[in-house]
Amino acid sequence: MDKEIIATPRGRGSVLLAALQRKRQEMNENIGIKLPSSEEVGNKGSVPRGRGALILAALKERKSKTQENVGSQIIGSFEEQCPKPRGRAALLEKYFRGKEVGALLNEAKIDTSRTRPDETLVQEITKINIKDEPAVFKGESGKMIDLCTNYIKLDITEGKGVFEYEVKFNPTIDAKNHKIELVNKIMGDLKLAKVFDGGHCLYLPQKIITSQRSYKLILSHNNEEVTITLIFKKQKRLGDKDCIHLYNVIFKRIMHLLLYTRLGKNYYDMTHRYLIPQHKLEVYPGFVVSIDEHENGLMLGLDIQHKMIxxxxxxxxxxxxxxxxxxxxxxxxxxxxxxxxxxxxxxxxxxxxxxxxxxxxxxxxxxxxxxxxxxxxxxxxxxxxxxxxxxxxxxxxxxxxxxxxxxxxxxxxxxxxxxxxxxxxxxxxxxxxxxxxxxxxxxQCTKVSPQQRLLALKNYIDNVKNCAKAQEILEQWGLSLASDNIQLVGRELDAEMIVLGKGKTISAGFNADWNRELSNNSALMPVDILEWIVFYTAQDAVNANEFVRNMERLSKTIGCRINAPRMEKLPNDQTHTYVNYVKNKITNSTQVAVFICPTMRLDRYCVIKKLCCTELPVASQVINSRTLSRSDKLNSITLKIALQINCKLGGSLWTVRFPFRGWMVCGIDVYHGTQNQSVCGFVCNVNEHFTRWFSSAIFQSKELGDFYQIAFTRALEEYKSHCAAYPSKIIIIRDGVGDGQLDYCKQYELRQFENVLKSFDIEATICFIVVQKRINTRLFAENAKNPPPGTIVDHTITRKYLYDFFMVAQNVRHATVNPTHYIVLHNSSQLKPDHIQKLCYKLCHMYYNWPGTIKVPAPCQYAHKCAAMVGQFVKTQPSSELANKLWYL
Structure with missing residues (x-):
């Protein structure tokens, strides 16, 4: 920044500079940091005049009311009361905002790579990068497919919207019901709809005054005269948080008019229910209703939901x-x-x-x-x-x-x-x-077909349009509901080619399922099972022997060698018996321990997994004897167990073609346990064919991770040991992040990965993707069917200010498929939408527990499995000897 520009601000520039300096002084007092004064910066300021003097006076008056968060409130007040700064004022704003955050981090000597930054600093950082321009993230690959969704367009009448007013009472009134009474009298006379929070904020559907207006009314309980002043603040932007909340409140009223009862966040029809009397259970149908701003405007999202009581x-x-x-x-x-x-x-x-x-x-x-x-x-x-x-x-x-x-x-x-x-x-x-x-x-009650969902959607639209009071509410706010749901054109990606053992290549097919081909062909990289133990009780001797014979017979199918195991018959199925036998019988040469249990008891399962994952690190497989008792399906069951054991020993079953080299994909998910104890699963590939995976589990206290540096550092070292070089591109796929945590995730979690790359002096680029599974968006193909695997939607219903898309990767034969929402938070790799979409779809083929596609990329599912196994059963840090194997499958 040129010093001459800094030294001579005038008018609005001087006011902005003064406000920023006061903000810095307040933050200095709060956290005890010595910040440079205005003289040290080289700016003596100038006396504001005219409009600048009025704004400065308003800022001083508001300062006394906002001591706790004076900095951010003053900036917010300034932006509300004067136009967006230009020229030198804009340069000053950008300079000082960046300088303040940097000075705070540097002078406080905060090690952001090791500790969680102060919440106020994080909030300040996240406010800097706000996207104002609509985001476009459209791919081109694949064939076009006609789709419809469960969104309904909401149109706003020109000249209408959401207008915010401040309400002042003189003398001051504390009781909320008295404030509401007075505001109701004014709005009743004006015949206007309103939303009033009972404090000082009033929302109206139109602009009734340009600046302010006062009214004198009498309170009914004491006949006291009160002067009410309405001050116009601003018109809300369509996608503003308060504006979206207001529209949701409007539809909350409509749901009550349609006789739906709110339970939790959703609405249910309590007059219609499905009874399951033999189990003393009732199932109530209902709707999830949400309003949000999308790429094609304001839309109502509607999905069927059920409540079991x-x-x-x-x-x-x-x-x-x-x-x-x-x-x-x-x-x-x-x-x-x-x-x-x-x-x-x-x-x-x-x-x-x-x-x-x-x-x-x-x-x-x-x-x-x-x-x-x-x-x-x-x-x-x-x-x-x-x-x-x-x-x-x-x-x-x-x-x-x-x-x-x-x-x-x-x-x-x-x-x-x-x-x-x-x-x-x-x-x-x-x-x-x-x-x-x-x-x-x-x-039968809760799994609803696409036809039923579309029928419920159309019935809801008809009910709203036929309800006079509902239409009156919508008209008051200038809203109109479209007569049909959104129709759009999506894309269907080409079917992937699956590579099996001995160079066998097959197509995943229309249903993205290769179970039959896997049963008839060898695995991609099988592992010989030479030393293994089978623990069983006397009552399961027949099932154990039959299982072992099938394992030996299927070894040729898998493409590996399976020797006869050591058979250890337990005198009983008590937990302490399993503990003693495991400690005495498992040796360093044991590759895998198989436990055939008469029943599935949680305490016994926890003990077995904890012993085999920590004290005696060895691959373990726990089988319920009832599973092996099904003679008609014993071959297929044994084959699946044998393939799962192969993965736990470091083997690979199949892969798809990845047309690039030097990429590392990291999957992250969090398991939430009791007492705020959470486990973060971190999984990444360590070879270029995405057949070998490194896994680690990190204990933490919250959803957002603190210790990614440790896991990421180990992952980079593992990748280098297998590929002889560090990766050139790093794709991080993060599961379990809600909309409210996106900015925090981007600013805080992403920074940890960047710090590690900087410490290693690695010039790798990062693409950070958030995956959301629990969404209410639904996609329907023509004739009210589920769309095929590989369906992509990246326009119309996507978020207006996010780089995002929806993908259906899995094949669902019954009920309605649930697409997955992908949000690209950061993309320094400059990957095109097609590249990211194809990569995510390919990774949905790489989960070795299912010979088909799953709804999320395999690294995320592996991370979910790892975190859940540690959080639910192991409950301590697993041995590092298992890190290069999928021991948690």
């Missing part, structure tokens, strides 16, 4: 557990069962998460009401809901919820005590999920 209450389960559990560990078992469970209270149709159990409280206890009275829970539910609580000695459940406090940036915890007798379970228990007949009946 048990007729059994939490109290019933509590009594059942008390009868079946030992009194010494009763409370411990109850904690394990209920903590984190979601329950429904039918008296108000609200859902709650159970965060604690209050053993020292009962319904006989009292609480303080808003008018100062003491009231027992028994009397409260009797008076309020006409409900009689039968057991007066049952403990209470506690729900905590963080809510925003009006007039404050802080949140406070609100506690809600729940009566178990009135709480209905909303989730399926483990025993229910293991019941095949129950899950089959549930699937």
């Amino acid at each position: 048990q007729n059994q209450t939490a109290y019933d389960l509590l009594v059942e557990k008390k009868i079946t559990s030992d009194s010494r560990n009763f409370k411990e078992n109850v904690y394990k069962m209920f903590l984190g469970m979601c329950v429904l209270t039918r008296y108000n149709y609200k859902t709650y998460i159970i965060h604690d159990i209050l053993w020292d409280m009962t319904p006989k206890d009292t609480f303080q009401t808003s008018d100062g009275r003491s009231l027992s829970f028994i009397d409260y539910y009797k008076n309020q809901y006409k409900l009689e609580i039968k057991d007066h000695d049952q403990p209470l459940f506690l729900n905590r919820k963080s809510v925003k406090v009006p007039g404050s940036l802080q949140k406070e915890d609100r506690m809600v005590c729940l009566i178990p007798e009135l709480c209905y379970l909303t989730a399926l228990s483990d025993s229910m999920r293991s019941d095949f007949s129950l899950m089959k009946e549930v699937a």
Whole structure:
């Protein structure tokens, strides 16, 4: 920056400079850092005049109200009250914003490669790079295919929109209901729709004043005269966060008009339900409704959702557990069962998460009401809901919820005590999920075909258009709902060629399934199984011997040598018996240990996996004897087990053609455990054919990772040891990141990888991709069918300001396929959309646990499996000797 430009700002430039300097001083005081003064920078400033003096006065007045976040609030206020700076003012803004962040990081001596930066610094960084221009990310490869989606276009009448007003009361009013009363009187006289938050922010569908207007009204409860001043702030941009939230509120009202009940975040029809009486289960149909700005404008997303509610209450389960559990560990078992469970209270149709159990409280206890009275829970539910609580000695459940406090940036915890007798379970228990007949009946209700989804979509549009009140609400805000869902043209990528053993090449085909070909051809890189052990009990001797004979017979099919194993018969199936035999029988020469268990017990499985992954690092395979008892499918089952064991020993089953060299693809996913303990799985290829993988698990406390440097450093070393050079391009595919974490992920997680490359002095480029699986977008091919594998949509319904696309990689025969959302956050590799889309589709073929395509790239699925195995069962750092093998399959 030229010093002469810095030294002579005037007008708006001097005001902006003064605001930025005050911001720096505040941050200096808050974090104790000595920052350069304006004299040290070389700027003495100038006295603002005219409009600049007015703006400066407004900034000073607002400063006293925003002490906690003075810097960002002043900049926000300045941007709202004057036009976007140009010329020298724009240069100054860019210079000082970059200089402040750099000075804070340097002078505080924050090691961003090792520690989590302060939240305020991260927020400041993420505010700098805001994309204002619409993003275009369209590929060209593949053939065109006609599609439709579950989005409905929302048109806005010209001259309408969302206009923000500030509301001031003189004298000041604290009660929210009194504020709402006065605002309702004004809007009633003007005959305008509104959204008022009960504080100082009012949204209207049109501009009624240019600057400000005052009204004098009388409060009904004390006849006090109050002056209300409406101040016009600005018109919201269509994609603004507050604007999108407002449109969602409007459709929330419409859903209530259509007699849908809100449970959690979704809406359900409580008058229609599917009953499964033999299992005391009810299934309610409903909708997921969301408004967002897409490439083709504002759209309503609508998808079918189901809610399962048990007729059994939490109290019933509590009594059942008390009868079946030992009194010494009763409370411990109850904690394990209920903590984190979601329950429904039918008296108000609200859902709650159970965060604690209050053993020292009962319904006989009292609480303080808003008018100062003491009231027992028994009397409260009797008076309020006409409900009689039968057991007066049952403990209470506690729900905590963080809510925003009006007039404050802080949140406070609100506690809600729940009566178990009135709480209905909303989730399926483990025993229910293991019941095949129950899950089959549930699937008949919840697995909806594309035809049914499209029919429900059209019925919803008709219901809204036939509801006069719903149309009135939409017209008030200048909205109109299209008469049909969005139609568009997508692309279908060509089928991939699968490379098997002995140079055999086959096509994945239209269904992207090569199970039959894999059964008749050898694996790409098989591993000989020379030393292995089979542990079994006496009751499973027949199944064990038959399994071993099949393994030896199938060795020619796989293309490897399988010797006869050591057979170890256990006297019983107790956990300590398995522990003793594993420690005494497994040696350094053992390649794999196979355990044939009479039942699948979680505690025994955890012990086996922990021993084989940490103390005695060896590939392990746990098989339920019931699986081997199916004689008609024993050959196919044994073949799948043999192939899985081969992968756990470092073998490879197949690959696809990758037309490049020197690329490393990293997959990242996080498993969330109890007590905020999470495990991050990090998996990357270590050869150029993507057949060998390096895996590591990292324990962390939050979703966003802190310690990627360690795993990434080891991955680079492993890649170099196999390929004799560091990679030239690095593609990071990150799973499990929501929309609200995208900026944070880009600024913080990406920086860790860049720091490692810088420390190694590697001139490699990075492409950072986020994968989202849990989305409500649906794609339908012609004749209301599921689109084929390889279908790409990268326009119309994609986000307006993101480089993103949707892809259907998997083949779904029943129900409706769920596409995967890919968001390219960073692309210094300058890869074209076609390159990224084809790469992701190829990697969806490389998951060795399934001879077909999966919905996410294989590195992400491997990372998911690794994190889940460590987080659920191993619960400690696995041995580094297993890092180059897919031991968690």
